Amino acid sequence: MDEQLDFAPCGYVSLNDDSTILDINQTLLGLLDYNxxxxxxxxxxxxxxxxxxxxxxxxxxx
Amino acid sequence: MIRLxxxxxxxxxxxxxxxxxEIPILLNASRNExxxxxxxxxxxxxxxxxxxYEQALLVAKxxxxxxxxxxxxxxxxxxxxRNELECKQNELLELNEKLRKLAETDGLTGLKNRRCLQESLxxxxxxxxxxxQPISLLLMDIDYFKEINDTYGHMTGDRVLQEMGRLLEEExxxxxxAARYGGEEFALxxxxxxxxxxxxxxxxxxxxxxxxxxxxxxxxxxxxAATFLQGDTESSLQSKxxxxxxxxxxxxxxxxxxxxxxx
Amino acid sequence: MNQNTLIRNNVNVTxxxxxxxxFAHGFGCDQNMWRLVAPAFEExxxxxxxxxxxxxxxxxxxxxxxxxxxLHGYAQDVLDICDALDINDAIFVxxxxxxxxxxxxxIQEPTRFERLVMLGPSPCFLNDPPLYKGGFExxxxxxxxxxxxxxxxxxxxxxxxxxxxxxxRPELFQELEESxxxxxxxxxxxxxxxxxxxxHRNDLQNVTVPSLILQCSDDAxxxxxxGKYMHSVLTDSAYALMEATGHCPHLSHPEETxxxxxxxxxxxxxxxxxxx
Numbered sequence: 001m002d003e004q005l006d007f008a009p010c011g012y013v014s015l016n017d018d019s020t021i022l023d024i025n026q027t028l029l030g031l032l033d034y035n036x037x038x039x040x041x042x043x044x045x046x047x048x049x050x051x052x053x054x055x056x057x058x059x060x061x062x
Numbered sequence: 063m064i065r066l067x068x069x070x071x072x073x074x075x076x077x078x079x080x081x082x083x084e085i086p087i088l089l090n091a092s093r094n095e096x097x098x099x100x101x102x103x104x105x106x107x108x109x110x111x112x113x114x115y116e117q118a119l120l121v122a123k124x125x126x127x128x129x130x131x132x133x134x135x136x137x138x139x140x141x142x143x144r145n146e147l148e149c150k151q152n153e154l155l156e157l158n159e160k161l162r163k164l165a166e167t168d169g170l171t172g173l174k175n176r177r178c179l180q181e182s183l184x185x186x187x188x189x190x191x192x193x194x195q196p197i198s199l200l201l202m203d204i205d206y207f208k209e210i211n212d213t214y215g216h217m218t219g220d221r222v223l224q225e226m227g228r229l230l231e232e233e234x235x236x237x238x239x240a241a242r243y244g245g246e247e248f249a250l251x252x253x254x255x256x257x258x259x260x261x262x263x264x265x266x267x268x269x270x271x272x273x274x275x276x277x278x279x280x281x282x283x284x285x286x287a288a289t290f291l292q293g294d295t296e297s298s299l300q301s302k303x304x305x306x307x308x309x310x311x312x313x314x315x316x317x318x319x320x321x322x323x324x325x
Numbered sequence: 326m327n328q329n330t331l332i333r334n335n336v337n338v339t340x341x342x343x344x345x346x347x348f349a350h351g352f353g354c355d356q357n358m359w360r361l362v363a364p365a366f367e368e369x370x371x372x373x374x375x376x377x378x379x380x381x382x383x384x385x386x387x388x389x390x391x392x393x394x395x396l397h398g399y400a401q402d403v404l405d406i407c408d409a410l411d412i413n414d415a416i417f418v419x420x421x422x423x424x425x426x427x428x429x430x431x432i433q434e435p436t437r438f439e440r441l442v443m444l445g446p447s448p449c450f451l452n453d454p455p456l457y458k459g460g461f462e463x464x465x466x467x468x469x470x471x472x473x474x475x476x477x478x479x480x481x482x483x484x485x486x487x488x489x490x491x492x493x494r495p496e497l498f499q500e501l502e503e504s505x506x507x508x509x510x511x512x513x514x515x516x517x518x519x520x521x522x523x524x525h526r527n528d529l530q531n532v533t534v535p536s537l538i539l540q541c542s543d544d545a546x547x548x549x550x551x552g553k554y555m556h557s558v559l560t561d562s563a564y565a566l567m568e569a570t571g572h573c574p575h576l577s578h579p580e581e582t583x584x585x586x587x588x589x590x591x592x593x594x595x596x597x598x599x600x601x
Contacts, residue, residue, distance in 0.1 A: 011087070011106030016099070017577060018570055028106060033080040043570075045545060049076045049084055050461070051468030053545035057572040058353045059476070060064055060073065060091070074475040076468075113475075120474060 001025060019044045019061060064102050068093040074113075077106070086113035168242040170220060171227030179241035179249055183296040186253055198260035198289040200250040201303040202230075202267070205282045205315040207246035214278065222281060229274065233267050249303075257289040257320060264318040272316060282316035289322065327409040334402055335382040338410070339363075340372035344439075345412045347373045349403065351421030351445075352520040353513070355381025358420065361579035365587075373410065377402055377426075379512035388512055395519050396422070400429040407437045414439040416590065420575060421445050421547065422520040429525065431534040440593065441536035442586055445547040445572050446555055449524040457526070460548040466521045473517060526558075535561040537589045539582065543570040563589060 001023060005012060011028030013021060021039050029036060032047055039046065045053045064070055070091040077085040091104040166178035174182070186197055204210075204226065211219040223246065230240040230248055239251040250267075252260055264285045271283045286307025288299050302321035309319040330336070337356065340346070346366050348359040356374040363372050376383040377399050392398040403426060407415065417438050419427040424443035431438045450459045450466060536559055540552030549566070556564035565585050569578035 011104075011108075013104045013106065015102040015104065017102070022101065031079070031085060031106075031108060032077060038080075043543065045543075047077050047079075049078045049468065050465045050545070051472055052076045052078075054461075054465070054469045055075060055472045055476075057544075057546055060070055060075070060089075061571060061573065061577070074472065076472070116475065 013044075015044055019056075021046075064091055064093050070104075074109075086110060168227075171224055171242050173227045173230065173248070174239060174241040176241060176243055176249075179239065179243065179251065180296075182239045182241075182251055183299070186251065187296050195254055196256040196289060197299075198252040198255045198257065198287060199299050199303045200252065200260065200264050200267070201243060201286045201300075201307045202248040202250070202283045203285075203307055203311070204246040205284055205311075210279060210281070218277075222276065225274075225276070226271070226283075229270060230267070233263070233270060255289075257287075257322060260287050260289055261318060261320055268316065268318055284310035284315045285318045286310055287318060287320045289320070291322075330405045330409040333378060333384040333387045334375040334406055335384075336373065336375045336406055336410070338371065338373050340367035340370050342366075342368070342370040342372075344370055345373055345410070345415035346370035347375075347403070347406070347412070347415050347417045347427070349417065349419040349423035349427050350376065350380065351419070351423040352516055354420070357381070358573070359575060362575045362582050362586075365579075365583045370416070373406070373412070373415075375402075375406055377423075377516075379516055385512070390511075390515060393512075393515060393519065396426050396429055396523055396525070399426045399519075400433065403427055403430040404434055404437065407434070413437055416440050416442065418442040418586065419444065419446070421447070421572065425523075425525055428532055428536075429528060432528060432531045435533050438534045440590070441532075441534050442539065442589065443536060443555070444539045444574060444582070445541055445544055445552075446538060447547040447551045448526045448529055448555060450521050450546075451524070453524075457554065458548070458550050460546070460551060461521075469521065470514070470517055473513070529555065529558040530560075532559055535563075535593070537563045537565065537586070539574065539585055540564065540566050541569050541571060541574050542567065544572045546572040565589075 006026045008025060008027055011031055012023075012025040013028055014023040016022055021042050021044060024036065024039055029039070032039075034047075044056065048056055070089060073089045073091075075087060075089050077087055079085055086109050087106040088109050089104055089106050091102055094101050094103055166174055166181075168175040183199070204222065207219065207222070210222060223242075226248060227240075227242065230250060234240045234250060235252075237253050241249045241251075243249040250263075252263060255263070264287050268283060268285055271281060274281070284307060286303045286305065286309065288302035288306060290299055294302075306319040306321040306324060309324055310317045313319065335356070348356065348363050350356055350358050355376045359374060363374060366372055379385065379388045379393060389398075392401070403417075406412070407430075413436055415438050417424075417427040417431070417440070419425070419441070421444065424441065424446040425448060427438070427441055428443070428446075431441060447459060449457065450461045452459050452462060538552050538556050538559070540549055541547070542549070552564065552566075556562050567574055567578065567581055567585065569581055571577050574582045
């Protein structure tokens with residue numbers, strides 16, 4: 001990831017169709033208090049509240 | 063949405079930090095193909111303060127909605143009460159009308175009763191006072207009614223009275239008022255009717271009674287007529303008609319006498 | 326009446342077969358959700374797609390808060406469609422709450438259905454400790470509805486006013502419909518409540534139509550425990566754990582979904598012919 005995106009003034013996360021986190025920028029990692037290794041390859045549910053997980057499945061991912 | 067529309071605009075969703083803290087964000091996303099693979103790229107904007115404003119707005123809006131709903135319900139209830147009141151009022155009016163009819167009707171014949179006749183005479187006099195509209199009054203009495211009662215019983219007597227009521231109703235014009243005056247006595251107010259017309263009507267009624275089929279016995283009536291003259295009151299008119307009826311009885315019954323032909 | 330039902334529920338019939346195969350969508354979706362799966366069955370079945378009243382392109386004027394306050398009102402939609410198209414012995418494929426609705430319809434009129442295929446079904450979303458784990462606490466569900474409010478239904482009056490005032494901008498209306506498959510927020514909220522706060526565990530024992538439960542891995546809405554629970558209580562039910570993750574395998578893993586449904590139907594057909 002280039003530095004501009006990594007430290008852009010907004011969070012960035014890229015998901016595949018299995019909702020696995022492929023990439024995530026430093027801004028968002030900082031917001032969530034994780035480091036890259038902890039989240040890369042993990043399911044998006046790890047950083048969603050329970051209600052959001054449901055909402056995500058109902059509305060975002062379809 | 064990301065698959066259906068290949069993008070997501072301004073979706074509100076809550077993230078969870080490592081320590082479990084909830085972080086409200088606005089999310090935009092687009093679906094992009096890179097090197098033969100699909101990526102769902104998301105941009106997240108924290109909206110902590112805005113979220114709180116919106117929450118407050120949402121609460122206020124909910125309260126307003128609730129209040130509006132309550133108001134609507136109350137108005138509906140008021141409407142219902144008003145309708146109920148209207149219904150009750152109409153019922154009351156109908157009931158009063160019924161009572162009024164009952165109070166002025168003779169139970170046996172369905173004609174007006176004496177009290178109503180008295181009132182009608184008065185109101186006719188009041189409305190015609192000074193205008194000199196001719197008004198006539200017929201008083202009628204069934205001849206030998208006591209014998210009918212004694213011979214055939216009260217049931218028959220009552221039936222004769224009822225039949226007489228029907229006959230009078232039939233003979234009277236729209237503006238006339240037919241009433242049962244007392245036992246076997248009947249009265250007919252004839253507004254706007256002078257002496258000669260009053261006599262014609264009286265004679266027609268007398269003849270009608272004479273010709274009618276009364277079953278076992280023949281029935282006749284005696285009639286006294288009076289027409290309003292300058293200086294008359296409702297009671298003087300009644301006295302005159304009564305006097306004329308006496309004259310018809312004394313003259314041999316089954317006949318019509320007009321008060322002005324006496325003396 | 327028949328014609329009315331077909332318009333009311335935006336019923337679409339395709340396929341070359343004679344046996345009916347009904348596809349029922351779940352909450353917050355419409356028949357469009359089946360676009361990757363339904364065509365695979367058109368060769369051998371009479372494929373029937375529809376929208377529940379209050380969803381997609383159904384007739385919103387047919388919506389009644391009383392009728393649709395719980396899932397039985399939606400079950401009546403299914404039965405009305407069966408009646409209108411004179412369907413018996415159908416294969417009913419339902420997603421999520423759509424499958425529970427079909428199950429309720431099958432209890433009422435079992436002869437209409439030959440098999441139920443249920444994708445990610447849950448008879449009760451709330452946990453009921455110690456024996457039942459639906460996957461949700463009350464606060465979770467309230468949070469979910471709160472999120473819908475923040476995104477859409479909470480601002481509905483405002484939105485509808487904007488739409489009313491902008492007749493020259495029909496795309497506002499369209500956006501709403503495309504995003505949430507419902508342009509009416511009251512309907513969406515009531516459907517959400519009927520879906521997420523219902524408890525149909527007691528109805529499971531009354532189901533007589535054989536069924537297939539397709540359980541996704543890692544489904545936040547219908548967890549594996551719930552699928553297993555359904556399988557253990559439903560008579561004559563088959564159970565398959567899918568490789569697909571999430572709650573919408575018909576979208577994310579259409580091939581696997583198609584394969585599992587086809588295999589199931591083939592195996593029961595073989596059974597029936599060897600029995601008969």
